[in-house]
Amino acid sequence: MPHVLLVIDQLTSGGAPRSVLKLTRALLESNIRVSLISLSERVALPIPEGAEWHVVAFTPASRWEKLRRYQLHARRLDAFLASHTTPFNLVVANLHQAHQVVSRSTLAKQAWYCLRSDPWQELLSNKRGWRRGIKRHKVRRLYDNKRIIALSRTNLESLGRIGSQPQATRVIPNVLHVENIHRLMQARIAEPELQDTDFCLFVGRLNFRSKRLDRLLEGYLASGIDLPLVVIGDGENERLQQEVIRLGLQDRVWTLGGRDNPYPYMRQASVLLLSSDYEGLPNVLLESLACDTPVVSTDCLSGPRDILVGELARGLVPLEDTQAFGRTVRDIIEHPPAITHEHIAPYLPQTVSAAYRELME
Structure with missing residues (x-):
């Protein structure tokens, strides 16, 4: 052996x-x-x-x-x-x-x-x-x-x-352990208000330097969509709340803190958002695709461009273009790309x- x-x-x-x-x-x-x-x-x-x-x-x-x-x-x-x-x-x-x-x-x-x-x-x-x-x-x-x-x-x-x-x-x-994700995503969302609701989703560490949560909120606002934004993660929560208030999004952004099992939220979300300045290989993108949920991501170093290929590349946006981020969120929600086995096969x-x-x- x-x-x-x-x-x-x-x-x-x-x-x-x-x-x-x-x-x-x-x-x-x-x-x-x-x-x-x-x-x-x-x-x-x-x-x-x-x-x-x-x-x-x-x-x-x-x-x-x-x-x-x-x-x-x-x-x-x-x-x-x-x-x-x-x-x-x-x-x-x-x-x-x-x-x-x-x-x-x-x-x-x-x-x-x-x-x-x-x-x-x-x-x-x-x-x-x-x-x-x-x-x-x-x-x-x-x-x-x-x-x-x-x-x-x-x-x-x-x-x-x-x-x-x-x-x-x-x-x-x-x-990417797809079978495990598929099993875990069957659980029920804990918040009754979200159980039958479409929403945008962010899952990750609440770190403004790398994750650029300011860009996340501004891009979401620029999309002009009515869906709420659900944020899952721990970290700079106080600063996040300050940004939410600054942009007048108090009634539209749900901050849930960390979750041991985020996959039910990924499964129900209309789109997962990633606004980072840099990544390694963002597992959250792969996990979202495994839940059959499309992604909008900044075209940052490094990984999103390797993951979002073919039709999924419509979800890539330039780093500093908040308006493009917003337009892409709306486009992906209104015309979601097909997610196929070939998109996740390299990670099995x-x-x-x-x-x-x-x-x-």
Whole structure:
């Protein structure tokens, strides 16, 4: 049985750790042995049954250790691996800390490095002047001559923009467990007022910097539609309420907070809206399509353009064109595109598992 090692920063929270655990489940279902290594003691998410998992953490005890933390952490990882002699057919490092540590370890040449967000946006967008130049050099040194997995084609284009020259690249998206989504979306919506109502929907972290909730509200207002907007997510709720009041949308926007199961809302929504400045590969778009609900999204880095193809590309709008966002919302509601099996087939567990199996050959 082939054996895959997945190394990740932490398994506590966040979209990337959850995506790695979905991948773990898909690989196990394909009769592939999976070992997980968390580089942090923070492990709160449920580990799929059948997976082997370990914690190899390192906490710097001094300023000197902090400056050399990646190298020292790599030594600890190497010591752990030396005590576990089972060979791996494939090693995949996930997230930036894992990339830094694995690249300094004995796994460096064997590993693939999976980019789970847009590298330019995550690593360089907040740098200016000479600081950006230094950071660009560090990123290039990290990824040059490495084997890179990206969730989307636009992730790879972003790495090229930095100037990195990988040894090999593959695009392998996140896993979408459609059967599980179809089961969960059958539940009844908790709010009686919404149970028989058409509405627009936003699902995600309430973060103004990345999700651009100001653009979401302004685009919704520009659409001129009568449907309410339902917002599901936790985060900057107070600031969101201030924007709702500023735009006079108090009677039209429902803020529900977080929901463990958003799929009944996705199933009933007329359209799902995404207004982000950047993404990794936005799972929420895939989940909405799995619920047979069309999407309007900014054409941001990175992922929406890879997901919304064919007729679904009508739902893509330029980043800074709020009026176009509004027009597209109205158009998609009035003339919804057909969502077919081909739109979600690349993200099915068996498809993604087969792509990882090919890396072992």
